Amino acid sequence: MIRRHSVLAALAIATVFLAGGTHTALAADKVCQLAIAGSDAMLFDKKELDVAADCTQVELTLTHSGKLPAAAMGHNWVLVKTADVTTVANAGMSAGLANNYLTPNDPRVIASTKTIGGGQSASVTFPTSKLTKGGDYTFMCTFPGHYVIMKGIFKFG
Numbered sequence: 742m743i744r745r746h747s748v749l750a751a752l753a754i755a756t757v758f759l760a761g762g763t764h765t766a767l768a769a770d771k772v773c774q775l776a777i778a779g780s781d782a783m784l785f786d787k788k789e790l791d792v793a794a795d796c797t798q799v800e801l802t803l804t805h806s807g808k809l810p811a812a813a814m815g816h817n818w819v820l821v822k823t824a825d826v827t828t829v830a831n832a833g834m835s836a837g838l839a840n841n842y843l844t845p846n847d848p849r850v851i852a853s854t855k856t857i858g859g860g861q862s863a864s865v866t867f868p869t870s871k872l873t874k875g876g877d878y879t880f881m882c883t884f885p886g887h888y889v890i891m892k893g894i895f896k897f898g
């Protein structure tokens with residue numbers, strides 16, 4: 742009788758796992774939040790962002806602390822491998838504000854927010870499964886000309 746009960750219990754657990762799907766059933770997401778601001782002086786307020794190794798999702802919020810409109814002093818937040826900074830920024834320059842100064846569906850872009858103006862904010866959430874622990878990543882603003890100054894180191898793990 743005892744043995745029969747444990748078999749039933751094992752079946753019940755297996756059913757829960759199957760019904761819930763591997764992602765939701767196996768582990769709860771750990772969403773880690775980051776915040777950064779861009780200013781009318783064409784600067785980010787942080788030069789480095791760090792994400793702990795146990796974060797499964799990153800939720801980044803970009804705020805524009807200035808007053809200038811997006812067409813004049815727009816900022817976005819774009820995460821790429823450091824080796825892709827110049828290529829992605831140059832390609833984005835010609836894409837225009839309507840495309841947030843990024844080539845649409847650029848596979849080199851790991852995560853990005855829309856381009857915002859003074860007083861606005863924008864967020865992006867992305868899984869850390871897109872990142873390699875200890876990898877060499879850079880965040881930047883791809884508004885034309887900004888990435889030269891508006892960039893920083895992004896560390897995961």
Ligand SMILES: [Cu+2]
Nearest residue numbers: 815816882887
């Ligand atoms: Cu900018």
